[in-house]
Amino acid sequence: MQMQMKMKGLCHRLPYLILGAMVLHSTASAQTPAAPPTNADLKVMVDTVWVLFTAFLVFWMNAGFGCVEAGLCRAKNATNILGKNFVVFAFSTLAYWAVGFAFMFGDGTSILGLNGWFLGGADNSPEMGEVYKGIFSSLNWTGVPLLAKFFFQLVFAGTAATIVSGCVAERIHYKSFIVFTLILVGISYPTTGHWIWGGGWLASMGFRDFAGSTVVHAVGGWAGLAGILLLGPRNGKFKKDGSVQPIPGHSMALVFLGGLILWLGWFGFNPGSTMAVDPRVISHVAMTTNLACCAAILSSTLLAWIMLGKPDFSMTINGALAGLVAITASCNFVTVTGSFFIGLIAGLIVVPAVLFFDKIKIDDPVGALSVHLANGIWGTLSVGFFASAESPGGGANGLFYGGGMGSLTTQFIGTLAVGAFTLAVTLAAWFLIKMTMGIRVDAADEARGLDISEMGMEAYAGDAIEQ
Amino acid sequence: MQMQMKMKGLCHRLPYLILGAMVLHSTASAQTPAAPPTNADLKVMVDTVWVLFTAFLVFWMNAGFGCVEAGLCRAKNATNILGKNFVVFAFSTLAYWAVGFAFMFGDGTSILGLNGWFLGGADNSPEMGEVYKGIFSSLNWTGVPLLAKFFFQLVFAGTAATIVSGCVAERIHYKSFIVFTLILVGISYPTTGHWIWGGGWLASMGFRDFAGSTVVHAVGGWAGLAGILLLGPRNGKFKKDGSVQPIPGHSMALVFLGGLILWLGWFGFNPGSTMAVDPRVISHVAMTTNLACCAAILSSTLLAWIMLGKPDFSMTINGALAGLVAITASCNFVTVTGSFFIGLIAGLIVVPAVLFFDKIKIDDPVGALSVHLANGIWGTLSVGFFASAESPGGGANGLFYGGGMGSLTTQFIGTLAVGAFTLAVTLAAWFLIKMTMGIRVDAADEARGLDISEMGMEAYAGDAIEQ
Amino acid sequence: MQMQMKMKGLCHRLPYLILGAMVLHSTASAQTPAAPPTNADLKVMVDTVWVLFTAFLVFWMNAGFGCVEAGLCRAKNATNILGKNFVVFAFSTLAYWAVGFAFMFGDGTSILGLNGWFLGGADNSPEMGEVYKGIFSSLNWTGVPLLAKFFFQLVFAGTAATIVSGCVAERIHYKSFIVFTLILVGISYPTTGHWIWGGGWLASMGFRDFAGSTVVHAVGGWAGLAGILLLGPRNGKFKKDGSVQPIPGHSMALVFLGGLILWLGWFGFNPGSTMAVDPRVISHVAMTTNLACCAAILSSTLLAWIMLGKPDFSMTINGALAGLVAITASCNFVTVTGSFFIGLIAGLIVVPAVLFFDKIKIDDPVGALSVHLANGIWGTLSVGFFASAESPGGGANGLFYGGGMGSLTTQFIGTLAVGAFTLAVTLAAWFLIKMTMGIRVDAADEARGLDISEMGMEAYAGDAIEQ
Amino acid sequence: MKKIEAIIQPFKLDEVKQALIGLGIQGITVIEVRGHGRQKGHTEVYRGAEYKVDLLPKIKLEIVIADSNLESVVKAISEAARTGKIGDGKIFVSSLEDAVRIRNGESGDVAL
Amino acid sequence: MKKIEAIIQPFKLDEVKQALIGLGIQGITVIEVRGHGRQKGHTEVYRGAEYKVDLLPKIKLEIVIADSNLESVVKAISEAARTGKIGDGKIFVSSLEDAVRIRNGESGDVAL
Amino acid sequence: MKKIEAIIQPFKLDEVKQALIGLGIQGITVIEVRGHGRQKGHTEVYRGAEYKVDLLPKIKLEIVIADSNLESVVKAISEAARTGKIGDGKIFVSSLEDAVRIRNGESGDVAL
Numbered sequence A, B, C: 001m002q003m004q005m006k007m008k009g010l011c012h013r014l015p016y017l018i019l020g021a022m023v024l025h026s027t028a029s030a031q032t033p034a035a036p037p038t039n040a041d042l043k044v045m046v047d048t049v050w051v052l053f054t055a056f057l058v059f060w061m062n063a064g065f066g067c068v069e070a071g072l073c074r075a076k077n078a079t080n081i082l083g084k085n086f087v088v089f090a091f092s093t094l095a096y097w098a099v100g101f102a103f104m105f106g107d108g109t110s111i112l113g114l115n116g117w118f119l120g121g122a123d124n125s126p127e128m129g130e131v132y133k134g135i136f137s138s139l140n141w142t143g144v145p146l147l148a149k150f151f152f153q154l155v156f157a158g159t160a161a162t163i164v165s166g167c168v169a170e171r172i173h174y175k176s177f178i179v180f181t182l183i184l185v186g187i188s189y190p191t192t193g194h195w196i197w198g199g200g201w202l203a204s205m206g207f208r209d210f211a212g213s214t215v216v217h218a219v220g221g222w223a224g225l226a227g228i229l230l231l232g233p234r235n236g237k238f239k240k241d242g243s244v245q246p247i248p249g250h251s252m253a254l255v256f257l258g259g260l261i262l263w264l265g266w267f268g269f270n271p272g273s274t275m276a277v278d279p280r281v282i283s284h285v286a287m288t289t290n291l292a293c294c295a296a297i298l299s300s301t302l303l304a305w306i307m308l309g310k311p312d313f314s315m316t317i318n319g320a321l322a323g324l325v326a327i328t329a330s331c332n333f334v335t336v337t338g339s340f341f342i343g344l345i346a347g348l349i350v351v352p353a354v355l356f357f358d359k360i361k362i363d364d365p366v367g368a369l370s371v372h373l374a375n376g377i378w379g380t381l382s383v384g385f386f387a388s389a390e391s392p393g394g395g396a397n398g399l400f401y402g403g404g405m406g407s408l409t410t411q412f413i414g415t416l417a418v419g420a421f422t423l424a425v426t427l428a429a430w431f432l433i434k435m436t437m438g439i440r441v442d443a444a445d446e447a448r449g450l451d452i453s454e455m456g457m458e459a460y461a462g463d464a465i466e467q
Numbered sequence D, E, F: 001m002k003k004i005e006a007i008i009q010p011f012k013l014d015e016v017k018q019a020l021i022g023l024g025i026q027g028i029t030v031i032e033v034r035g036h037g038r039q040k041g042h043t044e045v046y047r048g049a050e051y052k053v054d055l056l057p058k059i060k061l062e063i064v065i066a067d068s069n070l071e072s073v074v075k076a077i078s079e080a081a082r083t084g085k086i087g088d089g090k091i092f093v094s095s096l097e098d099a100v101r102i103r104n105g106e107s108g109d110v111a112l
């Protein structure tokens, strides 16, 4: 290992040779191992550690989504749901690597990126700003290697896909979900993402979504809604008399674990979106992210207690996630106090939202729409209400801070545009899949459980009987 | 995102303008994006990454406590326990943000901090030492932004509260636990914390508790003991004939997972308590923390094997946590060898402690007292026995290293003072709650399980029957 | 805390005094707290944070192995398996601390290290290269404190031991597994590890194993195979007619969680093996690690779907791990595209491998051999096929990149040598244990489950009946 | 006094229960069982090895009634539980000698 | 030979078991069941939607005894299982034709 | 019509099932139960406190057959389930009045 290290020590710097002064230092220094890195080198080192570390935390959210979704569904479908949540990141990776990243961040028009298939093309990252030369100019504000940028953006794309998994749970074909994932992460998500984070038209309008209330969460929610519309509710969810037949989740232990995994992951999701270590910013974002979540737990738990008679644990979990989704867009543009109220409101939105979707017969087994769609929208608009020039992110004040309707309007336009586009595209995608390979398992299989019909494997095989 | 970044890049530095030379550099540099950060900037960057990263690991311990506690209790109370462990951090955050942090670290008397409600007040962090100007002088030894300091201290405060949750499990009202959490994290914990970490009278005496064997764990243990005293044992735990009726936990899988989550979290808990990246120190603390845990696993497992006939897995878990609790105070003040013996002894303490509490009819469902109280005390005293001037933390030698009784006495006084205060205050708090809202569910509900009576939701709803 | 910090700030630098110029700076600076660290200091800081952070991730893999193994076995053996996976790291730590690390990295012959029992002996880390003076020269290429080096290497040693746990599950004595762990981690693993990472004869030959496809995974696999050979299959696994009686795992939820924990842990396992923050390298390794895993998920899932009729979830999990194991040796020596194909092939290997081991009556309950042994070998050889001079790790090209048979031959020799040695030594160890303390529980206990016979404790005690 | 044991499809439990309550029958005991019968099971493949699951989840109802109710109850159950597909299950009738209500010691039909 | 089927409250299992052992009864088979009866269930609210849980956890004991023991056993069970509250459960008695001990083929009362 | 209730060791289920199928018996209902009998249980120590587990996992089979099959079935079960060790279990025989196949209303022996 030592040997290869020496080799590496040498040759990994060669490519830098093209990068001018700053790196010449470090290359020079490469001759005498002892020579320490330059300050510029050190900044790249620290930033890369931060970007990868936070990306790993976001990756970890895959486990969280799987646990929450499986826990809120029935044991007879658990293997299927867990399977979906496991493979979804693999297929997201392949789609995003092949085309998604290029559509989203490759240089192109204000509508779509058009460079960088399979990450191919010029790129002299970690160079920044003017010094950056390459095809991913929209990411030239962060000074880390290209593969770090890709990996960080990838875990976000993966998140959008996992949101859908919850909406369509307990009735969709495994294969159909996989195909949809490829379309969502390969085409739809990157397009709207390009508008906002890829230097597209919404970015130019001044639309603000720091870590993805719209880019990731609302998009995932819209795509899931489209799926629900074409799938219909699970058999038995709505009684003939129109009343709701609750279908209790099979493991609150999984839900608990998933909830905390997601909460933890959000400390990568939001603070990491700086993609650079700005001490004040990452500390502020960690604080607002956590406070919004806590405020939402408070309000959702109390509201459930009042409206439903008990502190429904699943509502508390939905509430926590609602607060996290809501603060995602604004975490860096609002004050600490602002984040408290944004979270508080998120918790008040999510509980009625769950009841509402049930009432209009939208069967969302895990509350993903109430969490990611409803609060993805609220979070995006919250920038328009609570944005403060005092915040690290600065920028225009929101309505409540005397900034008038300006920012709010922009946020509203962005919300509409992204929603309309995503809903349209994903409806089409789901429809195509339905026509070709079908999306819904047959009633008998649904009754028996997808674990046996789709996976051929029970989630919890008993000892005594099976052997 | 790009755009806002530029904005941010600019305006987030403005506040620094007041901070004098070092930062003037970086502000100046802000003009030309390419200019790298100064060494002072870089130190703040690295330290902040470390503080946040380790804080996230400690936050993750919430999942660990929830899993261990739920796993060691019955399925019929699982939702309730998991719910408590999920919301406890939210309420801790609100209480600590509002008043707790101010009481603990705000400038004030040697008894109590009196500044910084809702983090308000002057503070020029990340400036350090003499250069620091603000109301949280007791934290001027760490060079990270204020919100990073708060977040790191917050996750510790949350830990103390979760310890209580285990002690009172399977019989307490949800609401009563929540109210107690507010009192503990808002008032009691910060007071004793101020004495030791807030520059209070124990700190001045030279009392040493590096990461909180007393500040966090013993305090949590005392508060839990108070709760148990006012709650009484779970129905059925002690038979008429006085013998113990074991109440087996419902999932060793949860216990296993929780145990490893806590072990992992402790790598944030102890090494993070440097609140700065001192390579030698954090490496040493990671080593001593792990070695003490392993030694305790060895001794607790063997002792259980001998005393109880089998290598009781729940004792192994308690042993691991006992070792971690014990080394928490001393991890930076003892040698690697010292940490081995501290852990070894912790494992020998925890097993008899569990039997002892059962014998005196203190019903502690998860062994929290044996772990956090007994070994919180042992860990605090262990500094007095094993402290070595050779250690990174240095300072006075302990008894076994020829330092005489000096340090040991101080540690002993601190243990007593904190114990007496916490027990008194929390007994009063529990009593008040009992008088006003009540603390214990009625016998029928306890028999049926708190999941239905308190939460209205089973943890593991069956498929077939329920639908 | 403040106080001790000041103390520390002072005394922890003293030992550096011996380390010459660079450190003299930092020591000088110690006089006036305000003085920022030097660039050399900063590099050590960042590298140490990285090494510890990634080591924590690898430590976390213990939870992953426990969950996957327990989930793929029966409920009646769950406590036993989880217990093994919990204590194994403790015993690994003790063995590696006492002798393992010395055998592996201590200065000695090309066959074995012979210095550094209990980490004793001269060492001026974090000094590097020529400047390094001490008994662990083979680790002088990384600039972090000795205890960070030890902790990082320790978590790798622990991994090898956990692999064995899966192979011998559901039939081995708790005590026998513990004793074997001490031998494996104390003697066998460090010996072959010395050959490759300790500057031994294979390292001199140019054998390349970046993060341990052979050093960790194949070795764990060989040791497990030896165990299986001496244990024989679980009762009932093979019917009289020679056909296989499947023994379904009891919880796919645990398997899912474990799979994602391991995937996450691998982001510490591979990128961390740089043991230094080289932005380009760690980004590249994170990318190749993830892509290989995703490609393997794709190929293993599709292959299982075709061969077995359903997308067997346990095969998907095995596939993911197969891809991760395979890319471990080559992650830094191959291109992104190369990693895709390495993973793709790993997925195609693991599925038939599972069927093959069943066919030849090697009862491997969790597929550990197919994952760690088969793909540990494939991953090691993959360097010889796919290595590219363009990669960050550089070095000789592999066969497919026009490098001829050179590298492939070396990789092959290393694979054989390590395999032969490990199989021989561990067969002897298992045999010795079998003769002395026995290894297999008796048939009745096996039928009743090891939880009761070995641990005296059920994993999932029911509420109603037990009380 | 008659004892009725009915084995039905799990997803029919609710309908059958309602039907019985409709008849004024209150006392019902429900047991989760697994059944083997004409209904073919399914083959699961676990890690490449096939095995037949020919014990399918069923629900068993036990209802003790006064002789007079026999016909109506059997009729109610079979109608509510019928899908017409193999696997619908069976109803078994046997006679019971006595029933005692633990709460107050009442016995005979009044105890039902 | 009589077969006694007793449905009791889960938390009464231990007491009843002891009472039976006290009578020298060794053979007992215990089944976890769910019961519907006079005892009202409870309403759970899951994510805002109410549903009635009217199948409550109960324990069913099956004990086969010689005719001679009938009275004492029924008495023992009903006393041990009684709380006096609705939901205490029932004891059903039927007659059995034969019993065989698998281990050694013994049949009749000696097999019990 | 006879009802056979057999309590056997869980690990014997498969053999017994095969033996019955061998006799052309198709209808079998299987229930997981716990049994107390001559077979001694084991003592578990949980966190230092001992407790006896004297309810051991058993499998209960319920098979309804035509009278004519009684002997052969009892024989088949007891042979397939026998290990000769305490705990092998019991076979209980009672008579049944009627059986109805829900699917098509058939009753009597044809319904079995």
Ligand SMILES: Nc1ncnc2c1ncn2[C@@H]1O[C@H](COP(=O)(O)OP(=O)(O)O)[C@@H](O)[C@H]1O
Pocket: D007, D034, D035, D036, D037, D038, D039, D056, D058, D085, D086, D087, D088, D089, D090, F026, F027, F028, F029, F030, F062, F063, F064, F065, F101, F102, F103, F112
């Ligand atoms: N003779 C029998 N004895 C006991 N249980 C039976 C018998 N026949 C059927 N059953 C139960 O009824 C269930 C349904 O019977 P099956 O033959 O599958 O369908 P159908 O009743 O429509 O013919 C079986 O799974 C089994 O549990």
Ligand SMILES: Nc1ncnc2c1ncn2[C@@H]1O[C@H](COP(=O)(O)OP(=O)(O)O)[C@@H](O)[C@H]1O
Pocket: D026, D027, D028, D029, D030, D062, D063, D064, D065, D101, D102, D103, D112, E007, E034, E035, E036, E037, E038, E039, E056, E058, E085, E086, E087, E088, E089, E090
């Ligand atoms: N007629 C019956 N047939 C079968 N089971 C019954 C019958 N009556 C009662 N049970 C069982 O006994 C349990 C208790 O009966 P319930 O009516 O609730 O209380 P009580 O026995 O005090 O009147 C019920 O949950 C049910 O399982």
Ligand SMILES: Nc1ncnc2c1ncn2[C@@H]1O[C@H](COP(=O)(O)OP(=O)(O)O)[C@@H](O)[C@H]1O
Pocket: E026, E027, E028, E029, E030, E062, E063, E064, E065, E101, E102, E103, E112, F007, F034, F035, F036, F037, F038, F039, F056, F058, F085, F086, F087, F088, F089, F090
């Ligand atoms: N009289 C009985 N009534 C009900 N169940 C019985 C009776 N006797 C035995 N059993 C069941 O049979 C099982 C085995 O009986 P046991 O006495 O342990 O062994 P053996 O049948 O070999 O004497 C018991 O666990 C119990 O479930």
